[in-house]
Amino acid sequence: xxxxxPYTTIDPKSRLSPVLSADERRAFARVMLDDVLETxxxxxxxxxxxATEPIHAPDVPVDVDExxxxxxxxxxxxxxxxxxxxxxxxxxPEALRESIERPGDVVVGPGRGGGTNLLAVRKPFEVDFHxxxxxxxxxxxxxxxxxxxEVDSFRISTDVDEPADLxxxxxxxxxxAPDWLRTHGFSLTTTAGRVAVRRD
Amino acid sequence: xxxxxPYTTIDPKSRLSPVLSADERRAFARVMLDDVLETxxxxxxxxxxxATEPIHAPDVPVDVDExxxxxxxxxxxxxxxxxxxxxxxxxxPEALRESIERPGDVVVGPGRGGGTNLLAVRKPFEVDFHxxxxxxxxxxxxxxxxxxxEVDSFRISTDVDEPADLxxxxxxxxxxAPDWLRTHGFSLTTTAGRVAVRRD
Numbered sequence: 001x002x003x004x005x006p007y008t009t010i011d012p013k014s015r016l017s018p019v020l021s022a023d024e025r026r027a028f029a030r031v032m033l034d035d036v037l038e039t040x041x042x043x044x045x046x047x048x049x050x051a052t053e054p055i056h057a058p059d060v061p062v063d064v065d066e067x068x069x070x071x072x073x074x075x076x077x078x079x080x081x082x083x084x085x086x087x088x089x090x091x092x093p094e095a096l097r098e099s100i101e102r103p104g105d106v107v108v109g110p111g112r113g114g115g116t117n118l119l120a121v122r123k124p125f126e127v128d129f130h131x132x133x134x135x136x137x138x139x140x141x142x143x144x145x146x147x148x149x150e151v152d153s154f155r156i157s158t159d160v161d162e163p164a165d166l167x168x169x170x171x172x173x174x175x176x177a178p179d180w181l182r183t184h185g186f187s188l189t190t191t192a193g194r195v196a197v198r199r200d
Numbered sequence: 201x202x203x204x205x206p207y208t209t210i211d212p213k214s215r216l217s218p219v220l221s222a223d224e225r226r227a228f229a230r231v232m233l234d235d236v237l238e239t240x241x242x243x244x245x246x247x248x249x250x251a252t253e254p255i256h257a258p259d260v261p262v263d264v265d266e267x268x269x270x271x272x273x274x275x276x277x278x279x280x281x282x283x284x285x286x287x288x289x290x291x292x293p294e295a296l297r298e299s300i301e302r303p304g305d306v307v308v309g310p311g312r313g314g315g316t317n318l319l320a321v322r323k324p325f326e327v328d329f330h331x332x333x334x335x336x337x338x339x340x341x342x343x344x345x346x347x348x349x350e351v352d353s354f355r356i357s358t359d360v361d362e363p364a365d366l367x368x369x370x371x372x373x374x375x376x377a378p379d380w381l382r383t384h385g386f387s388l389t390t391t392a393g394r395v396a397v398r399r400d
Protein backbone atom coordinates (compact mmCIF):
# COMPACT_ATOMS: atom_id res chain seq x y z
CA UNK A 1 0.00 0.00 0.00
CA UNK A 2 1.19 3.53 -0.82
CA UNK A 3 1.38 5.73 2.25
CA UNK A 4 1.53 9.42 1.46
CA UNK A 5 2.94 11.74 4.12
CA PRO A 6 2.09 15.42 3.53
CA TYR A 7 4.81 17.80 4.65
CA THR A 8 4.82 21.57 4.71
CA THR A 9 7.91 23.73 4.86
CA ILE A 10 5.86 26.90 5.37
CA ASP A 11 6.18 28.00 9.02
CA PRO A 12 5.93 24.42 10.29
CA LYS A 13 4.78 23.69 13.85
CA SER A 14 3.88 27.34 14.49
CA ARG A 15 2.15 26.48 17.78
CA LEU A 16 5.52 25.34 19.13
CA SER A 17 6.90 28.88 18.76
CA PRO A 18 6.69 29.52 22.54
CA VAL A 19 9.47 26.94 23.01
CA LEU A 20 11.28 26.62 19.64
CA SER A 21 12.69 29.18 17.18
CA ALA A 22 11.59 29.13 13.54
CA ASP A 23 14.76 27.27 12.51
CA GLU A 24 14.34 24.77 15.33
CA ARG A 25 10.71 24.15 14.42
CA ARG A 26 11.77 23.47 10.85
CA ALA A 27 14.45 21.04 12.03
CA PHE A 28 12.14 19.29 14.50
CA ALA A 29 9.39 18.93 11.90
CA ARG A 30 11.92 17.26 9.62
CA VAL A 31 13.06 14.87 12.37
CA MET A 32 9.44 13.84 12.95
CA LEU A 33 8.91 13.38 9.19
CA ASP A 34 11.93 11.11 8.98
CA ASP A 35 10.68 9.10 11.98
CA VAL A 36 7.28 8.64 10.31
CA LEU A 37 8.90 7.62 7.02
CA GLU A 38 11.01 5.03 8.82
CA THR A 39 7.94 3.70 10.59
CA UNK A 40 6.05 3.38 7.31
CA UNK A 41 8.99 1.50 5.83
CA UNK A 42 9.34 -0.74 8.89
CA UNK A 43 5.64 -1.57 8.65
CA UNK A 44 6.18 -2.80 5.09
CA UNK A 45 4.47 -0.01 3.14
CA UNK A 46 5.77 2.30 0.39
CA UNK A 47 6.25 5.80 1.79
CA UNK A 48 5.92 8.91 -0.35
CA UNK A 49 6.25 12.53 0.67
CA UNK A 50 3.86 15.18 -0.60
CA ALA A 51 5.80 18.39 0.05
CA THR A 52 5.09 22.07 -0.49
CA GLU A 53 8.55 22.50 -2.04
CA PRO A 54 11.38 20.16 -3.12
CA ILE A 55 13.08 18.49 -0.15
CA HIS A 56 16.08 16.20 0.05
CA ALA A 57 14.84 12.71 0.93
CA PRO A 58 17.11 10.17 -0.73
CA ASP A 59 15.10 7.03 -0.01
CA VAL A 60 11.51 8.03 -0.82
CA PRO A 61 9.71 9.61 -3.77
CA VAL A 62 8.83 13.27 -3.19
CA ASP A 63 5.88 14.87 -4.94
CA VAL A 64 5.84 18.66 -4.85
CA ASP A 65 2.58 20.55 -4.78
CA GLU A 66 2.37 23.99 -3.24
CA UNK A 67 -1.43 24.12 -3.18
CA UNK A 68 -3.41 23.72 0.07
CA UNK A 69 -3.22 20.28 1.69
CA UNK A 70 -6.65 18.93 0.69
CA UNK A 71 -6.30 20.10 -2.93
CA UNK A 72 -2.86 18.54 -3.21
CA UNK A 73 -3.95 15.23 -1.66
CA UNK A 74 -7.07 14.98 -3.81
CA UNK A 75 -4.97 15.60 -6.94
CA UNK A 76 -2.88 12.49 -6.22
CA UNK A 77 -5.47 10.32 -4.47
CA UNK A 78 -5.52 6.92 -6.10
CA UNK A 79 -6.94 4.09 -3.99
CA UNK A 80 -5.86 1.92 -2.31
CA UNK A 81 -3.80 4.52 -0.53
CA UNK A 82 -3.21 5.88 2.95
CA UNK A 83 -2.43 9.39 4.12
CA UNK A 84 -0.53 9.76 7.38
CA UNK A 85 0.38 13.05 9.05
CA UNK A 86 4.09 13.89 9.29
CA UNK A 87 3.95 14.85 12.98
CA UNK A 88 2.79 11.50 14.39
CA UNK A 89 5.98 11.09 16.41
CA UNK A 90 4.42 8.32 18.53
CA UNK A 91 3.52 6.15 15.57
CA UNK A 92 4.81 2.57 15.61
CA PRO A 93 4.79 0.00 12.81
CA GLU A 94 2.25 -2.02 14.84
CA ALA A 95 -0.18 0.90 15.24
CA LEU A 96 0.14 1.74 11.55
CA ARG A 97 -0.40 -1.84 10.40
CA GLU A 98 -3.37 -2.40 12.69
CA SER A 99 -5.03 0.65 11.14
CA ILE A 100 -4.20 0.12 7.50
CA GLU A 101 -4.97 -3.59 7.52
CA ARG A 102 -8.52 -3.07 8.76
CA PRO A 103 -11.09 -3.85 6.13
CA GLY A 104 -13.40 -1.06 5.06
CA ASP A 105 -13.62 1.47 2.26
CA VAL A 106 -12.50 4.32 4.52
CA VAL A 107 -10.52 3.81 7.73
CA VAL A 108 -9.60 6.86 9.78
CA GLY A 109 -7.45 7.55 12.79
CA PRO A 110 -8.98 10.47 14.69
CA GLY A 111 -6.67 13.16 15.98
CA ARG A 112 -7.38 15.28 19.02
CA GLY A 113 -9.63 18.23 18.32
CA GLY A 114 -11.65 16.60 15.55
CA GLY A 115 -8.75 16.08 13.18
CA THR A 116 -7.94 13.18 10.87
CA ASN A 117 -4.41 11.97 11.50
CA LEU A 118 -4.60 8.86 9.36
CA LEU A 119 -6.85 8.00 6.44
CA ALA A 120 -6.80 4.79 4.43
CA VAL A 121 -9.07 4.57 1.40
CA ARG A 122 -9.86 1.63 -0.82
CA LYS A 123 -12.41 3.42 -2.99
CA PRO A 124 -12.41 6.84 -4.69
CA PHE A 125 -12.72 9.51 -2.02
CA GLU A 126 -12.35 13.26 -1.63
CA VAL A 127 -10.47 14.53 1.43
CA ASP A 128 -11.11 17.73 3.37
CA PHE A 129 -8.53 18.18 6.11
CA HIS A 130 -9.71 21.61 7.25
CA UNK A 131 -11.51 22.16 10.58
CA UNK A 132 -13.56 19.30 12.00
CA UNK A 133 -12.21 16.98 9.33
CA UNK A 134 -13.27 13.78 11.06
CA UNK A 135 -16.95 14.78 10.86
CA UNK A 136 -16.47 16.01 7.29
CA UNK A 137 -14.81 12.77 6.23
CA UNK A 138 -17.60 10.76 7.86
CA UNK A 139 -20.16 12.78 5.92
CA UNK A 140 -18.26 12.41 2.65
CA UNK A 141 -18.01 8.64 3.16
CA UNK A 142 -21.73 8.36 3.98
CA UNK A 143 -22.71 10.46 0.96
CA UNK A 144 -20.66 8.16 -1.29
CA UNK A 145 -22.09 5.05 0.41
CA UNK A 146 -18.64 3.93 1.59
CA UNK A 147 -18.09 1.84 4.72
CA UNK A 148 -16.43 3.72 7.57
CA UNK A 149 -14.19 2.53 10.38
CA GLU A 150 -12.44 4.48 13.15
CA VAL A 151 -9.21 3.36 14.76
CA ASP A 152 -8.90 3.80 18.53
CA SER A 153 -5.20 4.61 18.97
CA PHE A 154 -3.47 6.97 21.38
CA ARG A 155 -0.36 6.90 19.19
CA ILE A 156 -2.26 7.91 16.08
CA SER A 157 -4.41 10.50 17.88
CA THR A 158 -1.33 12.35 19.13
CA ASP A 159 -0.09 14.80 16.53
CA VAL A 160 2.62 17.05 17.89
CA ASP A 161 1.36 20.62 17.74
CA GLU A 162 1.75 22.25 21.14
CA PRO A 163 4.37 22.38 23.89
CA ALA A 164 2.32 19.94 26.03
CA ASP A 165 2.59 17.38 23.22
CA LEU A 166 6.36 17.28 23.69
CA UNK A 167 5.72 15.41 26.95
CA UNK A 168 4.19 12.60 24.92
CA UNK A 169 7.15 12.61 22.52
CA UNK A 170 9.63 12.30 25.39
CA UNK A 171 7.55 9.57 27.06
CA UNK A 172 6.42 7.45 24.13
CA UNK A 173 7.98 8.24 20.73
CA UNK A 174 9.97 5.32 19.28
CA UNK A 175 12.15 7.28 16.80
CA UNK A 176 14.77 10.00 17.03
CA ALA A 177 12.44 12.90 17.96
CA PRO A 178 12.95 12.39 21.74
CA ASP A 179 16.74 12.49 21.27
CA TRP A 180 16.44 15.70 19.24
CA LEU A 181 14.41 17.27 22.05
CA ARG A 182 16.87 16.17 24.74
CA THR A 183 19.80 17.48 22.68
CA HIS A 184 17.99 20.81 22.53
CA GLY A 185 17.58 21.02 26.29
CA PHE A 186 14.14 19.52 26.86
CA SER A 187 13.44 17.16 29.72
CA LEU A 188 10.50 15.91 31.73
CA THR A 189 9.64 17.56 35.00
CA THR A 190 6.95 16.71 37.54
CA THR A 191 5.08 19.67 38.99
CA ALA A 192 2.09 19.40 41.29
CA GLY A 193 1.75 15.71 40.50
CA ARG A 194 1.66 16.23 36.74
CA VAL A 195 4.36 15.65 34.14
CA ALA A 196 5.39 18.65 32.04
CA VAL A 197 8.26 19.51 29.77
CA ARG A 198 10.92 22.07 30.52
CA ARG A 199 13.77 23.52 28.49
CA ASP A 200 17.11 24.42 30.02
CA UNK B 201 -13.48 -9.24 36.81
CA UNK B 202 -13.92 -6.57 39.46
CA UNK B 203 -13.42 -3.07 38.05
CA UNK B 204 -12.82 -0.44 40.71
CA UNK B 205 -13.53 3.17 39.81
CA PRO B 206 -11.96 5.67 42.22
CA TYR B 207 -14.02 8.81 42.71
CA THR B 208 -13.19 11.93 44.66
CA THR B 209 -15.74 14.43 45.90
CA ILE B 210 -13.03 16.86 47.05
CA ASP B 211 -12.89 19.79 44.59
CA PRO B 212 -13.31 17.48 41.59
CA LYS B 213 -12.14 18.54 38.13
CA SER B 214 -10.43 21.66 39.49
CA ARG B 215 -8.73 22.36 36.14
CA LEU B 216 -12.17 22.88 34.63
CA SER B 217 -12.78 25.85 36.92
CA PRO B 218 -12.20 28.36 34.07
CA VAL B 219 -15.43 27.12 32.46
CA LEU B 220 -17.47 25.43 35.24
CA SER B 221 -18.46 26.50 38.76
CA ALA B 222 -17.63 24.27 41.73
CA ASP B 223 -21.18 22.88 41.81
CA GLU B 224 -21.13 22.27 38.07
CA ARG B 225 -17.80 20.50 38.28
CA ARG B 226 -19.18 18.25 40.98
CA ALA B 227 -22.25 17.48 38.86
CA PHE B 228 -20.23 16.89 35.70
CA ALA B 229 -17.77 14.59 37.52
CA ARG B 230 -20.75 12.55 38.69
CA VAL B 231 -22.21 12.33 35.17
CA MET B 232 -18.86 11.01 33.91
CA LEU B 233 -18.66 8.51 36.80
CA ASP B 234 -22.12 7.18 35.94
CA ASP B 235 -21.14 6.89 32.27
CA VAL B 236 -18.03 4.90 33.20
CA LEU B 237 -20.03 2.63 35.54
CA GLU B 238 -22.54 1.94 32.77
CA THR B 239 -19.72 1.14 30.36
CA UNK B 240 -18.15 -1.28 32.86
CA UNK B 241 -21.53 -2.98 33.27
CA UNK B 242 -22.15 -3.09 29.50
CA UNK B 243 -18.73 -4.69 29.04
CA UNK B 244 -19.75 -7.48 31.41
CA UNK B 245 -17.61 -6.61 34.45
CA UNK B 246 -18.52 -5.92 38.08
CA UNK B 247 -18.18 -2.21 38.78
CA UNK B 248 -17.31 -0.90 42.26
CA UNK B 249 -16.80 2.68 43.36
CA UNK B 250 -13.99 3.66 45.69
CA ALA B 251 -15.14 7.04 46.97
CA THR B 252 -13.69 9.61 49.35
CA GLU B 253 -17.07 9.86 51.12
CA PRO B 254 -20.38 7.97 50.93
CA ILE B 255 -22.22 8.58 47.67
CA HIS B 256 -25.61 7.46 46.46
CA ALA B 257 -25.11 4.83 43.77
CA PRO B 258 -27.95 2.34 43.94
CA ASP B 259 -26.63 -0.29 41.53
CA VAL B 260 -22.99 -0.65 42.53
CA PRO B 261 -21.06 -1.34 45.75
CA VAL B 262 -19.41 1.77 47.17
CA ASP B 263 -16.28 1.50 49.31
CA VAL B 264 -15.44 4.63 51.26
CA ASP B 265 -11.83 5.53 51.98
CA GLU B 266 -10.79 9.11 52.52
CA UNK B 267 -7.06 8.44 52.30
CA UNK B 268 -5.03 9.44 49.22
CA UNK B 269 -5.84 7.53 46.03
CA UNK B 270 -2.86 5.17 45.93
CA UNK B 271 -3.16 4.25 49.62
CA UNK B 272 -6.88 3.56 49.24
CA UNK B 273 -6.43 1.46 46.10
CA UNK B 274 -3.57 -0.56 47.58
CA UNK B 275 -5.68 -1.27 50.66
CA UNK B 276 -8.33 -3.01 48.53
CA UNK B 277 -6.17 -4.39 45.74
CA UNK B 278 -6.96 -8.05 45.30
CA UNK B 279 -6.05 -9.55 41.92
CA UNK B 280 -7.46 -10.18 39.41
CA UNK B 281 -8.81 -6.66 39.43
CA UNK B 282 -8.88 -3.57 37.26
CA UNK B 283 -8.81 0.10 38.21
CA UNK B 284 -10.37 2.56 35.78
CA UNK B 285 -10.45 6.33 36.20
CA UNK B 286 -13.86 7.95 36.68
CA UNK B 287 -13.29 10.66 34.08
CA UNK B 288 -12.79 8.45 31.02
CA UNK B 289 -15.85 9.88 29.30
CA UNK B 290 -14.81 8.44 25.93
CA UNK B 291 -14.57 4.86 27.21
CA UNK B 292 -16.60 2.25 25.33
CA PRO B 293 -17.30 -1.37 26.32
CA GLU B 294 -15.13 -2.48 23.37
CA ALA B 295 -12.12 -0.39 24.42
CA LEU B 296 -12.49 -1.62 27.99
CA ARG B 297 -12.80 -5.28 27.03
CA GLU B 298 -9.88 -5.13 24.60
CA SER B 299 -7.72 -3.84 27.44
CA ILE B 300 -8.85 -6.05 30.28
CA GLU B 301 -8.91 -9.24 28.22
CA ARG B 302 -5.25 -8.92 27.24
CA PRO B 303 -3.06 -11.49 28.86
CA GLY B 304 -0.29 -10.28 31.12
CA ASP B 305 0.29 -9.76 34.80
CA VAL B 306 -0.05 -5.99 34.51
CA VAL B 307 -1.89 -4.26 31.67
CA VAL B 308 -2.01 -0.46 31.63
CA GLY B 309 -3.76 2.16 29.58
CA PRO B 310 -1.53 5.23 29.46
CA GLY B 311 -3.12 8.62 29.96
CA ARG B 312 -1.78 11.82 28.48
CA GLY B 313 1.01 13.36 30.50
CA GLY B 314 2.43 10.12 31.84
CA GLY B 315 -0.66 9.06 33.74
CA THR B 316 -2.19 5.62 34.21
CA ASN B 317 -5.85 5.74 33.23
CA LEU B 318 -6.48 2.01 33.37
CA LEU B 319 -4.66 -0.73 35.22
CA ALA B 320 -5.51 -4.43 35.20
CA VAL B 321 -3.54 -6.71 37.49
CA ARG B 322 -3.54 -10.49 37.72
CA LYS B 323 -0.80 -10.70 40.35
CA PRO B 324 -0.18 -8.83 43.62
CA PHE B 325 0.86 -5.29 42.80
CA GLU B 326 1.33 -1.93 44.48
CA VAL B 327 -0.04 1.14 42.70
CA ASP B 328 1.37 4.66 42.74
CA PHE B 329 -0.85 7.06 40.83
CA HIS B 330 1.09 10.21 41.64
CA UNK B 331 3.19 12.05 39.01
CA UNK B 332 4.66 10.04 36.14
CA UNK B 333 2.68 7.00 37.26
CA UNK B 334 3.14 5.09 34.03
CA UNK B 335 6.92 5.00 34.49
CA UNK B 336 6.50 4.21 38.19
CA UNK B 337 4.12 1.35 37.46
CA UNK B 338 6.49 -0.01 34.82
CA UNK B 339 9.31 0.04 37.37
CA UNK B 340 7.18 -1.61 40.06
CA UNK B 341 6.16 -4.36 37.63
CA UNK B 342 9.77 -4.95 36.53
CA UNK B 343 10.98 -5.07 40.15
CA UNK B 344 8.36 -7.72 40.94
CA UNK B 345 9.19 -9.63 37.74
CA UNK B 346 5.67 -9.19 36.39
CA UNK B 347 4.86 -9.11 32.67
CA UNK B 348 3.82 -5.68 31.36
CA UNK B 349 1.57 -4.67 28.50
CA GLU B 350 0.46 -1.21 27.34
CA VAL B 351 -2.82 -0.59 25.59
CA ASP B 352 -2.79 1.86 22.67
CA SER B 353 -6.20 3.54 22.96
CA PHE B 354 -7.22 7.14 22.30
CA ARG B 355 -10.41 6.59 24.31
CA ILE B 356 -8.53 5.34 27.35
CA SER B 357 -5.77 7.96 27.09
CA THR B 358 -8.30 10.78 27.22
CA ASP B 359 -9.15 11.67 30.79
CA VAL B 360 -11.21 14.82 31.04
CA ASP B 361 -9.22 17.39 33.00
CA GLU B 362 -9.03 20.61 31.03
CA PRO B 363 -11.39 22.75 28.96
CA ALA B 364 -9.78 21.47 25.71
CA ASP B 365 -10.76 17.93 26.72
CA LEU B 366 -14.43 18.92 26.51
CA UNK B 367 -14.01 19.01 22.73
CA UNK B 368 -13.25 15.28 22.84
CA UNK B 369 -16.28 14.65 25.05
CA UNK B 370 -18.57 16.46 22.62
CA UNK B 371 -17.03 14.68 19.63
CA UNK B 372 -16.58 11.13 20.89
CA UNK B 373 -18.15 10.29 24.27
CA UNK B 374 -20.81 7.56 24.07
CA UNK B 375 -22.65 8.31 27.34
CA UNK B 376 -24.62 11.22 28.76
CA ALA B 377 -21.66 13.58 29.38
CA PRO B 378 -22.02 15.30 25.96
CA ASP B 379 -25.71 15.94 26.64
CA TRP B 380 -24.87 17.39 30.04
CA LEU B 381 -22.37 19.76 28.40
CA ARG B 382 -24.84 20.82 25.70
CA THR B 383 -27.55 21.41 28.30
CA HIS B 384 -25.08 23.67 30.11
CA GLY B 385 -24.41 25.77 27.03
CA PHE B 386 -21.35 24.11 25.55
CA SER B 387 -20.97 23.57 21.83
CA LEU B 388 -18.25 22.99 19.28
CA THR B 389 -16.86 25.90 17.33
CA THR B 390 -14.26 25.99 14.57
CA THR B 391 -11.72 28.80 14.80
CA ALA B 392 -8.71 29.14 12.51
CA GLY B 393 -9.23 25.63 11.20
CA ARG B 394 -9.27 24.04 14.65
CA VAL B 395 -12.18 22.76 16.69
CA ALA B 396 -12.67 24.29 20.12
CA VAL B 397 -15.42 24.39 22.68
CA ARG B 398 -17.42 27.47 23.59
CA ARG B 399 -20.01 28.17 26.24
CA ASP B 400 -22.98 30.45 25.61
